Amino acid sequence: MTVVEPTVIPGAQTEARETLVEVRDLRVAYGDVVAVDGVNLSIAAGEILGLAGESGCGKTTIANTVMQVLRPPAEIVGGSILFRGDDLVGRKPEELRKYRWRNVSMVFQSAMNALNPVMRVGDQFVDMMRAHEHISKDDALARAGELLDLVGIDRRRTRAYAHELSGGMRQRVIIAMALALNPELVIMDEPTTALDVVVQREILQQIKDLQEQLGFAVLFITHDLSLLFEVAHRIAIMYAGEVVEEAPAAELRNAPRHPYTSGLVSSFPPLRGPIERMTGIPGSPPDLASPPAGCRFHPRCPNCVPEESELHRLQTTVRPVLRNVGPSHRVACHLVEQQR
Amino acid sequence: MRWFARRCLFYVFAIWVALTLNFLLPRLMPGDPAGGVLARLSPSQIQANPGIIQTYRALLGGGNKSVWQDYIAYLHRLTHFNLGISTSNYPAPVSEVIGRTLPYSIALVGVAVLLAFIIGTGIGMIAAWKRGGTVDTVFVPALMGLGAFPAFFTALLCVYFFGLKLGWFPIQHAYASGLVPGFNWAFVASALRHGELPVLVIMAAFTGGWVLNMRTVMINTISEDYVAMAQAKGLKDRRVMTRYAGRNAILPPLNGFAAQFAGAVGGLVFVEYVFSYPGAGLTLQQAALGNDYPLTQGLLLVFAFAVIVANFAMDMLNFLLDPRVRAS
Ligand SMILES: Nc1ncnc2c1ncn2[C@@H]1O[C@H](COP(=O)(O)OP(=O)(O)O)[C@@H](O)[C@H]1O
Ligand code: SF4
Ligand SMILES: [Mg+2]
Numbered sequence: 001m002t003v004v005e006p007t008v009i010p011g012a013q014t015e016a017r018e019t020l021v022e023v024r025d026l027r028v029a030y031g032d033v034v035a036v037d038g039v040n041l042s043i044a045a046g047e048i049l050g051l052a053g054e055s056g057c058g059k060t061t062i063a064n065t066v067m068q069v070l071r072p073p074a075e076i077v078g079g080s081i082l083f084r085g086d087d088l089v090g091r092k093p094e095e096l097r098k099y100r101w102r103n104v105s106m107v108f109q110s111a112m113n114a115l116n117p118v119m120r121v122g123d124q125f126v127d128m129m130r131a132h133e134h135i136s137k138d139d140a141l142a143r144a145g146e147l148l149d150l151v152g153i154d155r156r157r158t159r160a161y162a163h164e165l166s167g168g169m170r171q172r173v174i175i176a177m178a179l180a181l182n183p184e185l186v187i188m189d190e191p192t193t194a195l196d197v198v199v200q201r202e203i204l205q206q207i208k209d210l211q212e213q214l215g216f217a218v219l220f221i222t223h224d225l226s227l228l229f230e231v232a233h234r235i236a237i238m239y240a241g242e243v244v245e246e247a248p249a250a251e252l253r254n255a256p257r258h259p260y261t262s263g264l265v266s267s268f269p270p271l272r273g274p275i276e277r278m279t280g281i282p283g284s285p286p287d288l289a290s291p292p293a294g295c296r297f298h299p300r301c302p303n304c305v306p307e308e309s310e311l312h313r314l315q316t317t318v319r320p321v322l323r324n325v326g327p328s329h330r331v332a333c334h335l336v337e338q339q340r
Numbered sequence: 341m342r343w344f345a346r347r348c349l350f351y352v353f354a355i356w357v358a359l360t361l362n363f364l365l366p367r368l369m370p371g372d373p374a375g376g377v378l379a380r381l382s383p384s385q386i387q388a389n390p391g392i393i394q395t396y397r398a399l400l401g402g403g404n405k406s407v408w409q410d411y412i413a414y415l416h417r418l419t420h421f422n423l424g425i426s427t428s429n430y431p432a433p434v435s436e437v438i439g440r441t442l443p444y445s446i447a448l449v450g451v452a453v454l455l456a457f458i459i460g461t462g463i464g465m466i467a468a469w470k471r472g473g474t475v476d477t478v479f480v481p482a483l484m485g486l487g488a489f490p491a492f493f494t495a496l497l498c499v500y501f502f503g504l505k506l507g508w509f510p511i512q513h514a515y516a517s518g519l520v521p522g523f524n525w526a527f528v529a530s531a532l533r534h535g536e537l538p539v540l541v542i543m544a545a546f547t548g549g550w551v552l553n554m555r556t557v558m559i560n561t562i563s564e565d566y567v568a569m570a571q572a573k574g575l576k577d578r579r580v581m582t583r584y585a586g587r588n589a590i591l592p593p594l595n596g597f598a599a600q601f602a603g604a605v606g607g608l609v610f611v612e613y614v615f616s617y618p619g620a621g622l623t624l625q626q627a628a629l630g631n632d633y634p635l636t637q638g639l640l641l642v643f644a645f646a647v648i649v650a651n652f653a654m655d656m657l658n659f660l661l662d663p664r665v666r667a668s
Contacts, residue, residue: 067572069568069571069572097574097575098574099574100571100572100573101572105572105573106572108565108572109565113565113566114565114569115566116566116583117663117664118661118663118664119584119587127579131573132574161664161667163663164667177573
């Protein structure tokens with residue numbers, strides 16, 4: 001069950017933009033573990049969609065699926081991934097190879113290790129460009145230099161090896177690489193997690209600037225919700241392989257509807273401003289090999305109490321589906337009906 | 341550059357240790373090796389070679405000079421490649437016997453170990469890349485099984501089946517009798533043909549080890565982020581396998597290359613013996629049996645040298661292939 005509707009980006013623009021990527025009812029399994037269990041997501045051209053959730057909830061798996069670089073034992077067991085309306089599932093390997101990086105590129109989770117240690121940075125640009133277009137090595141190197149310029153790195157660094165660059169520089173190199181073919185979507189999986197706070201800020205600012213300048217869409221993945229409030233237009237919250245809430249960034253921060261989102265919002269101090277006491281969420285995410293029946297969050301949910309017997313029965317037996325609670329705000333929680 | 345200097349120093353030290361051990365060994369043997377050597381020469385032979393007694397006393401000990409004087413004389417002679425005269429090949433000097441037999445062994449071991457390395461790492465790489473595929477399930481166990489037999493045993497089996505029964509390969513000597521060694525096609529072709537089976541036997545002993553080693557490292561390398569990123573960049577599968585995964589995975593096994601080479605040199609004696617291959621290994625065996633101390637000593641020295649040179653070559657290769665080593 002998916003509602004196909006143009007995604008509306010909140011803020012200055014009010015016109016509907018073309019849907020770039022649409023994930024429909026996606027299920028991805030690692031053997032018996034269903035890591036992504038029925039996820040619907042859509043990303044519009046030019047928007048920054050944030051994807052947040054505790055570690056292990058399936059964010060990277062979604063990134064790898066959209067990028068089409070899932071490896072065994074990971075396997076798509078259901079649903080589809082539409083890029084500009086065409087399903088990627090079942091396409092020929094050669095078509096997928098060309099799709100990668102040209103249409104969607106990716107900044108990896110631990111970008112510290114994403115550069116080949118025995119190959120010069122410039123050659124890693126060249127390799128990628130020549131996999132997609134006819135270009136001489138010299139021209140490709142010159143363009144690599146320009147791209148390094150773009151992210152504020154001396155263009156002579158095309159001759160450097162990864163170990164000669166600092167963590168922040170490596171990350172910028174990879175961002176430059178991700179932009180090389182002007183992709184419509186750049187997936188950023190925890191792009192700043194391995195960096196110290198100052199560098200983290202700089203890189204985040206740079207991503208925002210480049211996005212405004214070049215207009216690509218971003219799927220920004222992090223376990224740190226406060227980062228998303230800084231960059232994202234829209235945010236989706238994941239829990240145990242499902243999307244549990246999805247809303248425009250400001251709305252999600254100011255009026256979260258899912259108890260898990262509320263917990264996340266209060267557990268992170270804002271990036272700017274005073275550090276408040278964190279509330280946090282007691283407990284830990286379930287084992288995905290045998291997720292709890294009903295609402296997967298119910299063992300940790302403060303609103304799940306046996307006294308409310310009717311609601312409690314629902315919470316522990318019926319899996320809540322995403323329902324609209326606003327024009328572009330959706331929540332998967334039984335509480336929504338109660339509060340009407 | 342510091343790294344380079346340190347390595348060079350290390351190898352100079354290793355060579356010195358080899359030379360000195362070689363000097364001490366005959367002196368630690370029971371009896372009087374030099375006396376034994378001299379006893380095998382007739383008085384006229386001794387007369388025809390003035391200074392031969394001192395040469396052997398310096399090489400093998402047992403004279404009335406002090407050990408230190410012997411040691412100095414020994415080092416001095418070595419700088420002139422003077423290793424004495426081979427008693428079993430009288431009157432050929434040891435250096436000449438080695439010069440005649442060593443090239444065959446170098447060719448045999450060099451080709452076999454290099455091929456084993458290339459084929460083994462190649463198969464290991466593909467097996468890991470396509471886990472559970474044909475290469476992984478057929479070639480890997482087959483080569484591992486072959487490697488489990490001692491080279492001596494495989495050599496005998498090969499001689500029996502492929503040589504005697506099937507007649508596919510010549511089973512003796514380094515070239516057909518009647519040919520004169522030289523750079524002419526008849527000789528080279530015959531030498532290549534005679535080298536085939538021994539090379540295969542040495543390869544059989546060593547390829548499996550490379551396969552296993554490379555496969556293990558490669559499996560770990562495949563899960564590295566730079567391999568995932570290479571794939572995400574839309575590179576062709578083969579390029580990701582070779583330039584990203586394989587290129588990195590080969591570095592750790594490479595460090596074991598020199599050790600393998602040393603093992604191959606050891607196994608050489610048996611293989612050459614089975615094939616009556618006139619190389620340094622067979623010569624060593626005969627020299628030891630015939631109590632030809634000067635030749636034995638000279639050959640052991642040459643083998644030690646070869647292993648050190650192989651180590652050095654691997655170090656240099658590592659230096660070329662890994663920019664992180666260059667940086668440190
Ligand atoms: N290589 C793998 N093999 C088996 N299971 C995996 C593997 N990678 C991830 N998983 C499973 O998928 C779940 C989601 O992982 P992942 O997508 O990496 O989460 P996230 O990026 O949100 O931290 C994990 O909890 C784990 O159970
Ligand atoms: S459905 Fe119930 S248990 Fe689940 S999150 Fe909502 S209130 Fe909590
Ligand atoms: Mg992750």
